[in-house]
Structure formats: C-alpha cells, structure tokens
Amino acid sequence: MDKNKIKTFADHVISDMGSAMGAGLAYVGTKVGLFRSMAGAGPISADELAKKTGLQSRYVTEWLKGMTCARYLDYDPENETYELPDEHAYLLASEGSDHYVGGLFYSVPMMLGMAPRVADAFVHGGGVPFSDYGSEGVLALDLMNRGLYEKRFANYWLTTCPTTHERLTTGGSVLDFGCGSGRVSIALAKAFPKSSFTGIDTDSTSIKVAKDSVLQENLTKQVRFECGTTDQLPDNERYDLITICDCIHDLSDPLGTLENLRNLLFDDGILFVIEPKAADHLEDNIHPVGAMYYGMSVFHCMTQSLASGGPGLGTCMGPASMEALTRQAGFSRFETLEIKSQTNIFYAVGL
Incomplete structure (x- = not known):
C-alpha cells in the first residue's frame, strides 16, 4: 500500500x-x-x-x-x-437577503438528526417522510430559500421567460406546486399585484406557516394556500405559470404529478422548474457541492420519496434525466434557462 x-x-x-x-x-x-x-x-x-x-x-x-x-x-x-x-x-x-447561508446550517441537525432512521432504512427499506422533520425542517427550507425568492424570482429568474413575465404584469394565474412555506407565491404576488396565486403542498405544517405569512403580508385577496394535492383544485382551473421549486426529485409520484400539472397549464403556459444544480454523470459531480447534494439526498430528499413508495430520484438528477421525465409526462418543450447560480438549475417546460 x-x-x-x-x-x-x-x-x-x-x-x-x-x-x-x-x-x-x-x-x-x-x-x-x-x-x-x-x-x-x-x-x-x-x-x-x-x-x-x-x-x-x-x-x-x-x-x-x-x-x-x-x-x-x-x-x-x-x-x-x-x-x-x-x-x-x-x-x-444577512437573513432575508439572497446571499444568506444560515438556512444551510439549520439543515445540519434537521437532516443528520435522522441519520439513525436513515441507516435503518438501508437495512429494512422505506425512509423518513417529510412531516417527520417537523417545524425545524420547514424553517430550514424557508431560511434557505426566502431571500432568493424575494430578491431574484420576479426581477431575474422570470425575466428569462419574457412572455410569461409580461402576462403576470397585466394579470395572470399562477400555481406553486410543493409550495412549502409559501415564499414563491408571496414574493411573486408583491411583484405582480394584478395576478392571482395558489400554493399547494401536502405538508400541513408548511401550509400553516404559509397561511400565517400571507395574512401578515396582507395578501389574502391575491394569494391562497391549500393543503393536499392537485385533486384539491377545481377541475376547470388553468394557469399561465406553474412553479415547482426544488421538489420534483422529492415526490412519491413525480411522473404522475407532472402529468397532472400538464393538464392544468394553458396551452401557452410555462412550467417553471428549479432543481439542484447537478451534472448528468457522477464523474462531473465530484466536488464539494456534489458531496453536499448527495448527502442531502440520502438524509432528506431521496428518503422522503422512498418513505411513500416513490422512486427516490435523488437530489442530483441532472438535465438529461429531467428532460426525459418531462417528455414522458407529455410535455414537448424543454429549455434549460440561462440563469447564473452556483447551486440551482432552471428549466422552462411547455406543452
């Protein structure tokens, strides 16, 4: 040796x-x-x-x-x-800014505290559902994303989809699927006062936080939150924009979810997808961000999907896997957006 x-x-x-x-x-x-x-x-x-x-x-x-x-x-x-x-x-x-890293540190005990249960899942299968991470899990994700959504979503990210941006300016309808604590809907509602927003998530703790926040922001006439799946939405409801941020890889049925979301889009609507920034091949992910994301996958993202019988896609899907999944769900347009980010990758998907 x-x-x-x-x-x-x-x-x-x-x-x-x-x-x-x-x-x-x-x-x-x-x-x-x-x-x-x-x-x-x-x-x-x-x-x-x-x-x-x-x-x-x-x-x-x-x-x-x-x-x-x-x-x-x-x-x-x-x-x-x-x-x-x-x-x-x-x-x-710098809490509340788009460069605050405190949420990452909040995720450390939230995720690693589940290490014994995750280790047990290695042996017996299954996983740890999102709800078991409790209010600390909701807070960690909120702190990680709040500043980014408030500072960059409307003013930068959505400008890469100019037609959608213009539609929301004049008045459109938006669904945020997997809305968590509701920060996307709240941020966009402030930026686009003529548009209406619906956030939906299966986690009741997250939805309670979202409803409390929208009340504090005095946006209840413009924003509503529902606990559940797309089944809770009216059959005839359609959206100009559907956002799904950092959660496709967490889902128990990502393909079925994307198929349902496709049916909720107007013909010229956009599904705006945010996912962790990862390459398609492992050898291109061998760096600190890759190590962080694979760890987060095992301790949080993948395990919550497996806990509910899902495929456990994992945090590091990569563009090729995401495009294949959306096309399998019936979408015909797929674009990787030119948005600079060290940690995320952005897609515009359409019918």
Whole structure:
C-alpha cells in the first residue's frame, strides 16, 4: 500500500470531521444570534460578546475558539479578541437577503438528526417522510430559500421567460406546486399585484406557516394556500405559470404529478422548474457541492420519496434525466434557462 495515500486520506477524514463540527458550531451561532451580534462590531472579547448577547460565557468562549479554528472568525492573540470579517458577515448575518447561508446550517441537525432512521432504512427499506422533520425542517427550507425568492424570482429568474413575465404584469394565474412555506407565491404576488396565486403542498405544517405569512403580508385577496394535492383544485382551473421549486426529485409520484400539472397549464403556459444544480454523470459531480447534494439526498430528499413508495430520484438528477421525465409526462418543450447560480438549475417546460 502507498503510505502517502494513507496519510493523505487520513488528513482528508480529519478535514471532513473539522468541517462537520464547524457546520454544527455555525448552526448554533446562527440560532442563538452570535453571528448577528458580531456583525459590524469589530474586535470583541469573549466576555464582551457573552455580556452583549446574554449568553453563557463559557459556551461563548469555546464557540469563538471553534469558529476561529474553522476560519469563520479572525483572532488577535495579543488582545484576545475575535472579529467577524465583513465579507463573512455578508453571508452569515444577512437573513432575508439572497446571499444568506444560515438556512444551510439549520439543515445540519434537521437532516443528520435522522441519520439513525436513515441507516435503518438501508437495512429494512422505506425512509423518513417529510412531516417527520417537523417545524425545524420547514424553517430550514424557508431560511434557505426566502431571500432568493424575494430578491431574484420576479426581477431575474422570470425575466428569462419574457412572455410569461409580461402576462403576470397585466394579470395572470399562477400555481406553486410543493409550495412549502409559501415564499414563491408571496414574493411573486408583491411583484405582480394584478395576478392571482395558489400554493399547494401536502405538508400541513408548511401550509400553516404559509397561511400565517400571507395574512401578515396582507395578501389574502391575491394569494391562497391549500393543503393536499392537485385533486384539491377545481377541475376547470388553468394557469399561465406553474412553479415547482426544488421538489420534483422529492415526490412519491413525480411522473404522475407532472402529468397532472400538464393538464392544468394553458396551452401557452410555462412550467417553471428549479432543481439542484447537478451534472448528468457522477464523474462531473465530484466536488464539494456534489458531496453536499448527495448527502442531502440520502438524509432528506431521496428518503422522503422512498418513505411513500416513490422512486427516490435523488437530489442530483441532472438535465438529461429531467428532460426525459418531462417528455414522458407529455410535455414537448424543454429549455434549460440561462440563469447564473452556483447551486440551482432552471428549466422552462411547455406543452
């Protein structure tokens, strides 16, 4: 055996464990507001930060040391102070923006907390249904997507479909399938006040959050949410735009769902699909984003599909698989949209 390869891989394992612990510490810092308190504060001591936040000093001290070793914070050994660089705060302390990463950290305990059950599914089959991830699962997804949907959906993403964008400006109808906490419908309703929006999802916890949010935003005349499947929608209802964001790969019946959605589109309507950005072949996904997505697939996406008897398509479908699925469902038009994103890929699908 090659001793250098053993040493290199041992270093790699330690690095992975360091990153895993760093993500866990970042979750704590996000949840209890430590990053937010450090943003723009300049150099600060552990005692000062503990006093500022009202948190336990010993925990704060150890957290600061861990985040320094993970290179999230800068440390001044002479003065024993810590600082969150502005460039890091831009990502860590910017909730509601389109560059906030706190939702990723919220997903860590939500997903890895299910590891024993997922391991059991390796042996006995089945999986973990979405509802079992509870309110923390809903919150994690909300935090991951809210800023992106609010800042980019109407102003950037939909502009790549100019006819649809124009129709919503003058007044159209939109269905968001798998709407989760409702952020797509709410964001688009604000941007297109003459259009009407329906969000539908099978998760009752998500729908409750969505209904509470639309009430707070005073958009109840423009937006409605339903808990269930397309069976809950009127038979004669048709839509100019149907959005399905980051969830086709999660479904128990993706083909049947797409067939149902096809029947709900106007002839010139668009099915706007967002999926995780992945290549068609494994060898092209061997990078950190690929490792993250395959992990998310096992611990969240694929397992919830398998839990309900679905095919478990997995997070990394790739464009070829998505196109094949939509064509099998009866769609004839498929376009990969020219939208820049490090983590997502966008499709416009039509009749």
